[in-house]
Amino acid sequence: MSKKDIILNSVIEEYLKCNAPIGSSQLKDRLELDISPSTIRVYFKKLSYEGILMQLHTSGGRVPTWIALKNYWKEHFEEIDKIKISSVEELKNWVREFDIYCMLQLEDDAKLSEIINIEERFLLIVFEEKSVVLQYNEKVEKFLNGLIGYDISKIKEISLNVGLYELKKKIEQLLADNIILKEKEEVLYDMAKSSGYYKNVKSFMNSSLFDRLGNGVYFEELVPQGYMAIKYNTQINKKEANLFCLGRANKDYKEFIRAIS
Numbered sequence: 001m002s003k004k005d006i007i008l009n010s011v012i013e014e015y016l017k018c019n020a021p022i023g024s025s026q027l028k029d030r031l032e033l034d035i036s037p038s039t040i041r042v043y044f045k046k047l048s049y050e051g052i053l054m055q056l057h058t059s060g061g062r063v064p065t066w067i068a069l070k071n072y073w074k075e076h077f078e079e080i081d082k083i084k085i086s087s088v089e090e091l092k093n094w095v096r097e098f099d100i101y102c103m104l105q106l107e108d109d110a111k112l113s114e115i116i117n118i119e120e121r122f123l124l125i126v127f128e129e130k131s132v133v134l135q136y137n138e139k140v141e142k143f144l145n146g147l148i149g150y151d152i153s154k155i156k157e158i159s160l161n162v163g164l165y166e167l168k169k170k171i172e173q174l175l176a177d178n179i180i181l182k183e184k185e186e187v188l189y190d191m192a193k194s195s196g197y198y199k200n201v202k203s204f205m206n207s208s209l210f211d212r213l214g215n216g217v218y219f220e221e222l223v224p225q226g227y228m229a230i231k232y233n234t235q236i237n238k239k240e241a242n243l244f245c246l247g248r249a250n251k252d253y254k255e256f257i258r259a260i261s
Helices: 003-018 024-031 037-049 066-077 088-098 138-145 152-162 165-176 186-195 253-260
Strands: 053-055 062-064 083-085 101-106 114-118 122-127 130-135 179-183 216-218 227-236 239-248
Touching: 003 024, 003 037, 003 062, 003 066, 003 253, 024 037, 037 053, 037 062, 062 066, 066 216, 066 227, 066 253, 083 088, 083 239, 083 253, 088 101, 088 179, 088 253, 101 227, 114 138, 122 138, 130 165, 152 165, 186 239
Parallel strands: 083 227
Antiparallel strands: 053 062, 101 179, 101 239, 114 122, 122 130, 216 227, 227 239
């Protein structure tokens, strides 16, 4: 890693801890870099010229720009495979501590096990221990009987593709019961209020979000500038789950992930 990259990463990591401008002497003292403050200042100027760092006040230190934070998080979240959560209660506490919105949903592998015709008035769609009821339709009954053995998430996907919207909606209601944590929703409303970004706020609280997003980190394609979101496979109490988090990009997400694991 070049000196320039070392200094940039050091500024970002120190900034994430204190959320305050970082000076050259401060950076050297805190991180014990084998680089003089004068050399650090030279790189500060270069990085500022490139739009990666900025100086809020003439005599103040530097802070990373939005571009710098985005590139940093893209690089550091690529390496994460699966997050193992210690407990829901601890996750809730850390979510509050870091002021990040989080939603945790257990995965559901229940299979479509039976279609029961009730006097040709209703169809009882049974997913092992769960079930939903639809108005009777002969074609729907025949179609769904051909899907016996498919898991509930696949049935929901197929329902959307073939126009069985009532079934899709009712499956989503079933899966909503698998959401075991939804915390710090005020972060979403603060984001909408400060940015005028109301488009996706409700979708961030819906279990269908996990169907749309792959694992990784998301920026302007999903949230307004200055914010980021992460979606990852997780494990809690040996059960598979999905985790979605959203907050400002200047939060120390590496420390957050370390804390909840």
